[in-house]
Amino acid sequence: MDLLGTTTIFLLVCISCLLLFTTWRSTSQKQQQPPGPTTLPIVGNILQLNPWNLPESLKKLSKKYGSVFTICLGPQKVVVLYGYDVVKEALIDQGDNFSGRGNLPLTDRLFQGTGIVTSNGETWKQLRRFALTTLRDFGMGRKSIEERIQEEAHFLVERIRNTHERPFNPAQFLVHAVSNIICSIVFGDRFDYEDKKFLTLIDLLDKNDELQKSIQIQEKGNGHSEFTTETLSRTTLDLFLAGTGTTSITLRHGLLILQKYPEIAERMQKEIDCVIGRDRSPCMADRSQMPYTDAVVHEIQRFIDFLPLNVPRSVIKDTKFRDYFIPKDTMIFPMLSSVLHDSKEFPNPEKFDPGHFLNANGTFRKSDYFMPFSAGKRICAGEGLARMEIFIFLTAILQNFTLKPTVHHKDIDISPIVSTLANIPRPYEVSFLPR
Structure with a gap:
């Protein structure tokens, strides 16, 4: 056999070995990936899931496939993490690997991966660092922010007082009050609740595309920068969305639950009267002396399970997780509902019970399972602000008013309107009776 023939055979053998190795590796890795239900072409597992209550569908699948399993939403493969242990292991113990932001069509359309919430890589790192630094410079974590919240709580109380005990839906009042905190940080001042510019700004939160088109800024500087007009304006929008919707909805949930119970x-009001009285504004220093009120605030956030799926993550590189292989860019659902409603940590998790956060002697009980703001690298940047707002606003309202529902309290439905991404309270009206 001549040299050419020998070389050809050698190359064919090498190519065959390479193809066999690649096929074996692909099959091996596929076998090592988390289990899950059989998928159908194009639609994946969509026909096996309830799109109107995806968390409940995933809960059922976890009973069959365990705490780490795979589903396919159309062509999109998603690894679901169900339970405290796996969520903690991923978001905290392997936080770097799971620090990517998963993509959903809705968020992609709204934010296009440019803001602090949806961006990835170096863009996300710089924008998050910039946002946290700027918020601290504007008073985040300092007494000045607390004073702004106290001031806004005073305006909110007076606005409620002007309803003269008439029943009304408090949703807009709460949205305006919480939005004004972000306005005071970003713009340096609050708005009057009837200010047309303020009302327009709130409307624009739901009209992101139009808002972005209205912004004209000259960009200067040399070389690549993550701080473009688009990224900064969308980061500002993220602050308004995250800093307004989540907190105001939590307060709406809270007021509805307190009407039910x-x-x-009444027990909260007794504690408020004992520690704060009626003549001064609540402050964060009071919280340590108010274990029952603190427990109720925590239980509200646990019970409502506002973002049951969490905001989707993704792995930024090929990742070994437990006994499984998760390829780079795979979307991850770290199920917050599986942590917040863990029956071992919170007995009867479907029941609203402040005792979940109280020790036998009545002192406040901390729990590592309390993750309403997520955990790890992507934990909510405004967690500290939201905690202050929820405690001060709710305490100020109960300090000044007794809630009177429009129906008998036993008939109040506190179950949320379930959606794929968030649990929203049912609309209601309530009267606020001055104390």
């Missing part, structure tokens, strides 16, 4: 509201 007037005995809990």
Whole structure:
């Protein structure tokens, strides 16, 4: 056999070995990936899931496939993490690997991966660092922010007082009050609740594309920068969306729950009267002396399970997780509901019970399972602000008013309107009776 023939055979053998190795590796890795239900072409597992209550569908699948499993939403492969241990292991113990932001069509359309919430890589790192630094410079974590919240709580109380005990839906009042905190940080001042510019700004939160088109800024500087007009304006929008919607909805949930359980509201008011009285504004220093009120605030956030799926993550590189292989860029659902409603940590998790955060002697009980703001590298940047707002606003309202529902408290439905991404409270009206 001549040299050419020998070389050809050698090359064919090498190519064959390479193809066999690649096929074996692909099959091996596929076998090592988390289990899950059989997928159908194009639609994946969509026909096996309830799109109107995806968290419940995933809960059922976890009973069959375990705490780490795979589903396919159309062509999109998603690894679901169900339970405290796996969520903690991923978001905290392997936080760097799981620090990517998963992509959903809705968020892609709204934010296009440019803001602090949806961006990835170096863009996300710089924008998050910039946002946290700027918020601290503007008073985040300092007494000045607390004073702004106290001031806004005073305006909110006076606005409620002007309803003269008439029943009304408090949703807009709460949205305006919480939005004004972000306005005071970003713009340096609050708005009057009837200010047309303020009302327009709130409307624009739901009209992101139009808002972005209205912004004209000259960009200067040499070389590549993550701080473009688009990224900075969308980061500002992220602050408004995250800093307004989540907190105001939590407060709406809270007021509805307290109507359902007037005995809990009464016990909170007794603690408020004992520690704060009626003549001064609540402050964060009071919280350590108010274990029951603190427990109720925590239980509200646990019970409502506002973002059951969490905001989707992704792995930024090929990752070995437990006994499984998760390829780079795979979307991850770290299920917050599986942590917040863990029956071992919170007995009868479907029941609203402040005792979940109280020790036997009545002192406040901390729990590592309390993750309403997520955990790890992508934990909510405004967690500290939101905690202050929820405590001060709710305490100020109960300090000044007794809640009077429009129906008998036993008939109040506190179950949320379930959606794929968030649990929203049912609309209601309530009267605020001055104390």
